[in-house]
Amino acid sequence: MAGEPVQISVDQLRRALDVALRHIEASAGPTVTLKEDLFWSVSAEELYDAYRRLDLAWEAWPMTEDRTMADERDRQPH
Template structure:
């Protein structure tokens, strides 16, 4: 893998993301109801280490409603998006992607 293989162009990511959301919206409409709420959360150290099996004690539960509520609250209040905002967005996107399959 070359050095540039892990360089992410935010402009390209934004375009791909917008296309994906447009496609989903065309297929399902303006809203998506998610059937699940809780999910397994794996610590970053284990998440990106394919050679180690996470210790079950490292696993925690995340909750989509909590992630979504945090995003909605920040948006409604005009709050500055914090460093964890992308993680909350990723959790919601993961569920949307699984649902759309």
């Protein structure tokens, strides 16, 4: 699969982000306090530098999708 474009539907991304945001809200409440005013800024030239890459989307997506599905199952009434 390496070298092929990764295609993920917007609906799948929305569901995964919703899981993450619900987790943040459950642990931090409705407001998040940023203790540091820092963030990573990556230039366009460095964006896809293979030596700086932390992970590959096609390798990481199945795990993200599994976590999303598990969260959705947990939220179903029993």
